[in-house]
Amino acid sequence: MDSLHHVPSPANLSALNRPELEALLVELFGEVAALKQIVAELREEIARLKGLKGRPNIKPSGMDQGTEPPKPRKQGKQAGRGKVTPRVKVEDEVIRVEIPPGSIFKGHEPFLVQDLVISAKATCYLRERWITPDGRTILAPLPQGIEGHFGPELRRFVLVQYHQGQSTMPRLLALLRSVGIAISKRQLVRLLNSNHEGFIAEALDVLRAGLETSPWVSVDDTGARHAGKNGFCTQIGNEWFTWFRTRSSKSRLNFLDLLRAGHTDYVLNDAAYDYMRNQGLPAATIARLKAEPQTRFVDQAAWMAHLDRLGFSALKVTPDPVRVATEGALWGSVRAHEFLCDAVILSDDAGQFNIGRHALCWVHAERLVHKLDTFNDQHRAAQTRVRGLRRLTALLGISPLRGLIWDFYADLKAYQLKPGKRRASALRVRFDRIFLRRTGFVTLDRLLARLHANKAELLMVLERPEIPLHTNGSENDIRCHVTRRKISAGTRSETGRDCRDGFLSLAKTCDKLGIAIWDYLGSRFKVVGAAIIEPLDHYVRARRRPA
DSSP states (O other), rough: OOOTSSSHHHHHHHSSSSHHHHHHHHHHHHHHHHHHHHHHHHHHHHHHHHOOOOOOOOOOOHHHHHHSOOOOOSSOOOOOOOOOOOSSSOOOOOOOOOOOOOOOOOOOOOOOOOOOOOOOOOOOOOEEEEEEEEEEEOOOOTTTTTTTOOOOHHHHHHHHHISSSSOOHHHHHHHHHTTOOOOOOOHHHHHHHOOOOOHHHHHHHHHHHHHHHHSSSEEEEEEEEEEEEEEEEEEEEEOOEEEEEEEEEOSSHHHHHHHTTOOOOESSSSSHHHHHTTTTTTTHHHHHHHHHSSEEEEEHHHHHHHHHHHHTTTTSSSSSSHHHHHHHHHHHHHHTTTTTSSOEEEEOOOOOOOEEEEEOOOOHHHHHHHHHHOOHHHHHHHHHHHHHHHHHHHTTTTTOTTHHHHHHHHHHHHHHHSSSSHHHHHHHHHHHHHOOOSSSOOOHHHHHHHTHHHHHHHHHHHOTTSOOOOOHHHHHHHHHHHHHHHOOOOOSSHHHHHHHHHHHHHHHHHHHTTOHHHHHHHTEEEEEEEOOOOOOHHHHHHTTTOO
């Protein structure tokens, strides 16, 4: 009943005229639509917890594709696929034919055929064993790359099939046995999860390199199961790298901890104090922290002990001093390690990502207008005027307006190609004209006012034209984790969770750097004849743009 607290009592309805009754009816329609949305979300969550099929996905609005300029048609004959160039050495084999006497030889006609050889190979190494005169035992070493009873080619194949090929463990086990490999389920699990600390550390180095050198990062999260419980996987990346990490929480404390990239310290510096002030922590409380000489704490235990000594835990006020001070100290640690010094964090408006220099995704913002429920022709016309392209409004018989969201988005994309102060000022004025307008559709007007409150974050591109206008990169990156979740449910051990996140991070990063994951694993496992791949963080740092 709280949602109807502003509805007049039935005795007063008879005193309302027709326009007032229509306005009240429209408002009630909006509240009913909002309640239906809440019910649908709750039903979806119940279905997910029960393991049932969820609701179908709504098709995207198509704003980004719709604002692309039309591609010119190419005249003449379409180009072919080009010459096939295999990545392996081509072996020549002469095929002879029976010919009648007197025939003239005219050379050879090439016909390239590519094939794949998959076969099991077992080698028993007879290692020489010697006893020296002084009693020492000398055993001949195994060839390079041999670790355990499964060779490097097999280990590489298993990791590629499981992480990049998104195969399940039972299917991979059946495949290996079908080609002649004698392997148990336990041994396969060990190949997937054991002795991979070096890969996990390299993925963390990639994150550190990206946070140090990138002008912007895009972030997102999705559901993840671990140890039979619901959790969340956070993605951090851009056009150079991708990094995943699964935790039980997706709070701002968790996100700030991830941004430390493996460091455990808490730091009080100018960045930390600025964060606390922006979050509403009283100046007197901040002064307590500044009065203490110690500004760096090695881990969480030392930091919490420091807050207890200052009496923060006993304070029962809003905002929570312990939480805000901890978030500030984490942000201070991030800046102390020179991460995200001048970088922009691009997100879909999830609250935990609103840290530092923050930008918002235009596709997610426009999607709110796209999904808005309309109840009559006037509402649909107002929604189309605000949202659609000028050519779309013309098709619907509506007079085109300059302040349409799709048109504004198209001009932002043009601004990225040729930025300028005068164009930026004009775009800011147009933004106000779009999102401060009154359409007569109350729900739409409220939504526009809400979007206008995010003006600085939606128009961050005017200050930093290099950042994207959307989080499509994060959406594409995190899709591989969603696929893994669908086919394998979740992980059980912490090692399995870390290996899944680490190898998905490395595979995505290799793809963005133009490195085949097959070659990368061959280099790490010291496969004979494999290409030499340097640590991936070296390639990420090499992408740093000159100042």
